[in-house]
Amino acid sequence: MSELTVLQAVRLKGRVTFTELAATLVEDAAGVAETVEQLIASGLMVGGAVLKLTDRGRARLSELLDEERTGVDATALAAVYDEFRPVNADFKAVATDWQLKAGEPNTHDDSDYDAAVLNRLNDLHQRAMAIIAAAAGHVPRLGVYAVKLQRALDKINSGETVWLTRPMIDSYHTVWFELHEELILVTGLTREDEASAGHAQ
Known part of the structure; x- marks a missing residue:
């Protein structure tokens, strides 16, 4: 280790x-x-x-x-991060739509609405897996994020939907936030850089 x-x-x-x-x-x-x-x-x-x-x-x-x-291809990682940005924006929309419905707290009494949000999450997950694989090709330790996101998604899909956004556990949102932080760091950026560019989570 x-x-x-x-x-x-x-x-x-x-x-x-x-x-x-x-x-x-x-x-x-x-x-x-x-x-x-x-x-x-x-x-x-x-x-x-x-x-x-x-x-x-x-x-x-x-x-x-x-x-x-210093030991990685900065240009290649920057390209990976550019691919991550729109997926990150889509994930933020999924998380928001899970928590809110028509601008009000989602009471999760509309199964069709919730299912549609979770379908978007599953589609987004496949895009994220490709990005993590590309990032791990340059920084191998980042490969664990594929395992952690899959673990959270499996719980969500089995009905344990608290694993989508709950803080203080390795929920999908928690792991996603940490992945975002890692990608910012390996590309030499900061949260401040991303916030000023409108990309921070």
């Missing part, structure tokens, strides 16, 4: 239990535990009931992300 992968996962979560961390990494707990212990021992992470990065950990993660960017 790489130092970068674990540090980035904890940064994206802010504060996370070990069980949550192992689940979001989609990795064997023993391998994650070994890396976590090393990071705590080196002062990059605080242990206990929840894990979080220290200031040194954040600085180290920034260095590792900078190193990662």
Whole structure:
């Protein structure tokens, strides 16, 4: 389990239990535990009931992300991110339409309406899988997002629709937000850059 992968996962979560961390990494707990212990021992992470990065950990993660960017094809990744932007806009529309209907909170009493929204999600998911595969061709660690989105989608399609937008779990929306953050970082952009361009989630 790489130092970068674990540090980035904890940064994206802010504060996370070990069980949550192992689940979001989609990795064997023993391998994650070994890396976590090393990071705590080196002062990059605080242990206990929840894990979080220290200031040194954040600085180290920034260095590792900078190193990662120097080893990838920036032009190719920028092209991947350009493909992601319209899909991101479509996902935001799906999430909004799931939560609202005709401008009012969606009470989910109209099964036809909800089914139409979920059909759009499933179509969008296939587009997202292609983009993740392209991104992972340059940054392999991003491939896990395909697994995490599929896991959330399977729960949604089995009737557990809270896995579409619920915060504090690896819902489709949570994973999507983290994927967006990752793509921004590997292309050398910032949330501020994206917000000013009207693309931030």
